[in-house]
Amino acid sequence: MASPRITTFQGNRNFRLLIVLATLSGKPIKIEKIRSEDLNPGLRDHEVSFLRLMEAMTNGSSIEISYTGTTVIYKPGIITGGSYTHQCPPGKPVGYFVEPMLYLAPFSKKKFSVIFRGITASHDDAGLEAIKWGLMPVMEKFGVRECALHTLKRGSPPLGGGEVHLVVDSLISQPITMHALETPQISSIRGVAYSTRVSPSMVNRMIDGARKVLKSVGCEVDITADAWRGENSGKSPGWGITLVAETKKGWRYFSEGIGGAGDVPEDLGAQIAYELLEEISNSAVVGRNQLALAVVYMVIGKEDIGRLRITKSQIDEKFICLLRHIQEIFGTEVFLRPVDDEDSDDLIATIKGIGFTNSNKKMA
Amino acid sequence: LQASKNRKKKWDIGKLIYMNNISPADCIKRWRGEAEDETVSDVESETEEDFFKQRAAGSEKVGVDDDLEKFKPHFETFKKLVAKWSSADSIKHRFLGAPKASAAHE
Numbered sequence: 001m002a003s004p005r006i007t008t009f010q011g012n013r014n015f016r017l018l019i020v021l022a023t024l025s026g027k028p029i030k031i032e033k034i035r036s037e038d039l040n041p042g043l044r045d046h047e048v049s050f051l052r053l054m055e056a057m058t059n060g061s062s063i064e065i066s067y068t069g070t071t072v073i074y075k076p077g078i079i080t081g082g083s084y085t086h087q088c089p090p091g092k093p094v095g096y097f098v099e100p101m102l103y104l105a106p107f108s109k110k111k112f113s114v115i116f117r118g119i120t121a122s123h124d125d126a127g128l129e130a131i132k133w134g135l136m137p138v139m140e141k142f143g144v145r146e147c148a149l150h151t152l153k154r155g156s157p158p159l160g161g162g163e164v165h166l167v168v169d170s171l172i173s174q175p176i177t178m179h180a181l182e183t184p185q186i187s188s189i190r191g192v193a194y195s196t197r198v199s200p201s202m203v204n205r206m207i208d209g210a211r212k213v214l215k216s217v218g219c220e221v222d223i224t225a226d227a228w229r230g231e232n233s234g235k236s237p238g239w240g241i242t243l244v245a246e247t248k249k250g251w252r253y254f255s256e257g258i259g260g261a262g263d264v265p266e267d268l269g270a271q272i273a274y275e276l277l278e279e280i281s282n283s284a285v286v287g288r289n290q291l292a293l294a295v296v297y298m299v300i301g302k303e304d305i306g307r308l309r310i311t312k313s314q315i316d317e318k319f320i321c322l323l324r325h326i327q328e329i330f331g332t333e334v335f336l337r338p339v340d341d342e343d344s345d346d347l348i349a350t351i352k353g354i355g356f357t358n359s360n361k362k363m364a
Numbered sequence: 365l366q367a368s369k370n371r372k373k374k375w376d377i378g379k380l381i382y383m384n385n386i387s388p389a390d391c392i393k394r395w396r397g398e399a400e401d402e403t404v405s406d407v408e409s410e411t412e413e414d415f416f417k418q419r420a421a422g423s424e425k426v427g428v429d430d431d432l433e434k435f436k437p438h439f440e441t442f443k444k445l446v447a448k449w450s451s452a453d454s455i456k457h458r459f460l461g462a463p464k465a466s467a468a469h470e
Contacts, residue, residue, distance in 0.1 A: 013432045099435065126435045185460040216452045219459045248460070256436070267442070274445035279437070281455045288437040315395070318432055320381050320388035327382060336378045347377075 006030045006073070007328055014321055015047055016100040017292065019054055019074055021329045023061075023104060024300055024356065028075040029329070035070065042069025046092035053097055056084050057104065057112070078359055081108030081168075088118030093157070094164050095126030098149065102135055103296055105168035106144040106175075109360035112168040120155045120162035121240050121258045128154075128164060129192050129242035130289070134254040138290045141250055142175035142297045144168070154196045154228045156238020156258070173361040174353070175297040177304045180285040181339075181348065184247035189214055189276070191223040191243040193269070198237045200227035202265045206241045209269025214243075217277070241269055243276045253280050253287045284309040284346050292322050295334070299326055301353030308349045309339065315347075330354050 009018055010033045022029040035041050043051075043065065051063050051072070060077025088094050094116040105112040121127050126135070132149045139147060146169035155162025193206040203225045214221045223243070228234075240258030255275040259268050279287045285308055286294050298306040315336075323334050335350040380391045439445065 015433065095435065124434045124436055130435075183458070186458050187460045213449070217456070217459055219461070271442050271445070274442070274449050275439050277449045277452060277455060278439060278445060280458055289435055315377060315381075315392070316438075317388040317392060320391050321432060323381050324384065324388075333382060334378075336381075 008032060009325075009328075011035075012043075012047070014325060016050060016096075017322065018325060018329075019051070020100045020103045021296070021325060022074055023054065023058065023076040023079060024107070024296070025329050025354075026076055027329060028073065030071065030073045032071040034072065043072065044091065045089045046096060049086075049089045049092075050097060050100070053084075053086050053101075056086070057081060057101070057108070057114070059109075079104050079108040080360075081105065081110040081112045083113045085115040085117065088116055088160075090119065090158070090160060093119040093122040093125050093127075093160075094162065095120075095122070095128070095131060098131055098164070098166055099126045099135070101166060102131070102139060102147075102168075102293065105147065105166070106139065106170055106172050107300075107356075107358040107360075108168075108171060111171065112166060114166045115152075115163060116166065117160075117163050118155065119157045119160035120151070120153075120164060120234070121238060122157060123258060123260070126289075127240065127242060127256045127258070129194075129244075130254055130256045133190075133242065133244045134252055134256075134287070134290060135293055137250055137252045138286060138293050139297070141180075142178060142294075142301075143172050144170045144175070146170040153232040153234060154194065154238075155234030156196045156236040159235035161234035161236070171358070171361065173358040174356055175301045177301050177353065178294070178298055178306045178308060180251070180308050183284045183309060183346070184249040184251050186219065186245045186253070186280065187248050188220040188222065189217075189243060189245050191221075191241060192226050193223055193239070193241040194226040194228060195239040196228045196233035196237060198239055200225070202239045202259075203227050205265035206239065206259075206269035209266035210241060210243060210273040211269075213270050213273035213277075239265065239268075241272050243272055245276060245280055251285055252290075253283055254289070255279050282311060282313045284311045284314070286310075288314055288316070288318075291319060295322060295326070295349070295351065298349075298351040299330055299332055299334075299354060300356035301351075303353050303355035306351050306353060308351070309346055310336075310349050311346050 008030045058077040059080040062075040064073040150165040152163040193203045242256040244254040257272045
């Protein structure tokens with residue numbers, strides 16, 4: 001029964017990414033030694049929940065979890081999509097579940113229309129605006145035009161009570177081959193500061209803090225105030241800000257953050273603004289938090305060579321892990337070469353697509 | 365591989381990325397030229413001793429592992445960022461229509 005060669009991985013690193021890559025490649029994978037050294041070994045609630053979600057969005061997947069939960073064998077089926085409601089566990093926000101769906105949704109049989117319930121913000125995972133304004137523009141560059149994330153309710157941690165609706169209407173057979181060799185120029189900075197169940201003045205204080213920092217770059221800054229109240233603002237008080245630097249070409253850089261206990265709104269606004277500047281200085285075409293999505297889309301593109309400009313500082317541990325996983329699952333390597341420009345030590349990542357086709361789509 | 369231990373050697377990041385016996389963190393270190401000398405020989409001989417070491421480092425390692433799943437990239441602390449970005453001149457060229465006055469005198 002078992003196929004001759006199952007690619008095996010160890011540890012709980014990049015769990016979602018591995019599952020996503022396996023699904024896209026159609027190859028079974030085995031992940032072992034998941035937190036085997038930990039006092040509480042095995043998969044966590046949110047990881048099991050994620051596997052459930054995968055099961056719902058695909059047809060024919062088989063997931064075997066060992067008795068201790070430290071080994072998972074995942075045999076992917078086809079991506080079917082459709083309508084579904086996913087209840088996210090309290091440990092992880094909806095962003096944790098929405099983010100991997102973005103890798104799969106455009107290559108599905110039916111349109112994705114998934115409602116996620118739970119916490120909508122956290123310190124570590126993607127926030128709603130980050131997905132909407134940070135990740136979806138990247139997808140758009142690869143030909144996925146009709147996708148949206150509707151915020152029905154916000155739910156700040158720890159109690160949550162939020163609800164978002166992910167709709168991906170573009171079904172494409174493969175991503176467009178991308179050539180992004182120039183660092184685009186930023187034309188404006190936009191953002192949203194939101195609050196749930198706290199005084200709306202918090203929002204304005206965050207905006208003030210961010211504006212003060214961004215004044216020095218001398219570009220248009222437009223931050224929207226978004227105060228949520230009543231039924232739709234979830235069960236817990238919370239506030240946060242997302243800043244996005246826009247370019248005319250459609251690429252975006254962004255940074256985000258939420259307030260914790262004892263944080264001062266002005267400081268958070270300023271911190272996120274500084275992080276945006278830092279991210280801009282460290283990135284060429286995409287930010288670090290968009291890099292994985294862009295690279296995976298390039299890998300599953302047409303059998304043609306796509307190029308993406310990156311900076312040296314974007315090559316970090318995470319990036320190397322990503323490339324190794326891609327190599328192990330797809331057998332494709334990414335070539336890096338320096339740009340022709342002498343003033344810059346940026347690199348061009350050259351990726352040959354594997355010629356992935358959405359098996360649910362007829363080829364034209 | 366043993367011969368290339370020389371610190372002065374310039375590593376090609378393109379190759380380094382796919383050397384699976386070198387941990388990603390080491391790749392970065394070597395590429396930036398800050399590797400300690402022993403790393404290479406360590407990789408081979410480590411297996412046996414490491415068995416014990418890993419137990420001890422277990423708790424710390426979990427933290428590192430979870431880091432990769434994190435969406436938000438790593439940033440310096442607030443104070444360092446404030447110090448670094450007291451002036452945004454270094455990225456002025458990235459903005460369209462930024463006032464030329466301050467960019468010009470650079």
